[in-house]
Amino acid sequence: QVQLVESGGGLVQAGGSLRLSCAASGRTVSSFTMGWFRQTPGKEREFVAAIAPISWSGTNIDYADSVKGRFTIFRDNTKNTVYLQMNTLKPEDTAIYYCAADPRFLPPGYTYWGQGTQVTVSS
Numbered sequence: 001q002v003q004l005v006e007s008g009g010g011l012v013q014a015g016g017s018l019r020l021s022c023a024a025s026g027r028t029v030s031s032f033t034m035g036w037f038r039q040t041p042g043k044e045r046e047f048v049a050a051i052a053p054i055s056w057s058g059t060n061i062d063y064a065d066s067v068k069g070r071f072t073i074f075r076d077n078t079k080n081t082v083y084l085q086m087n088t089l090k091p092e093d094t095a096i097y098y099c100a101a102d103p104r105f106l107p108p109g110y111t112y113w114g115q116g117t118q119v120t121v122s123s
Contacts, residue, residue, distance in 0.1 A: 002026045002112040004099045009117030012089055016121070020084040022099030022114060029075055030054040033102050034082040035110055036073060038095035038119075045098070049073040049084060052105050062106060067093075089121045 008020040022034065035050035051073045052060030061073060072085040082099065096118050100110035 002032070002101050004101060004112055004114035006097065006099045006114045006117040009097060009119045011120045011122065014089060014091055014121055014123050016089050017085070017087045018089065018119060020086065020097055020099075020117060020119070022082045022084075024080050024082070024101065027101075028077065029080050029082050029101070030077045031103065033104060033106055033110075034073070034075065035100040035102075036082075036084045037098045037100060038093075039098070039116075040095045046095075048097070050106055051075055051082065053103075060106065086119070089119075091121045091123045093119060094121050095119060 003025045005023045012018055031053050033050055033052050036048040037045045038048050039045040047064050048067055049063045049071055070088045075082045096116040098116045099114040101112040102110040
């Protein structure tokens with residue numbers, strides 16, 4: 001079992017930055033694909049970014065086109081935490097952001113989910 005707890009959400013003006021954290025317990029984040037997703041009311045959950053397990057050679061990271069160049073996903077194995085650095089935020093980035101984990105390489109679906117953290121970007 002893996003427990004995931006997100007934090008770092010809040011209210012920010014357009015153009016600003018936030019850093020979301022996802023603290024994991026039960027297993028080490030380095031052995032999982034860790035992903036970030038977001039969801040707004042009435043819409044399906046949307047992929048944002050993912051980082052593959054450290055066992056895979058190279059740095060396997062994937063981003064949604066809408067956040068490329070603005071968001072960065074990275075992992076601190078000493079803290080067993082994955083982060084999502086969000087820069088140049090736009091009002092359309094407003095959503096509940098969820099952290100997810102799965103033992104497979106960049107899987108189509110994730111096994112473990114956090115409870116979510118709200119991000120609101122004002123114009």
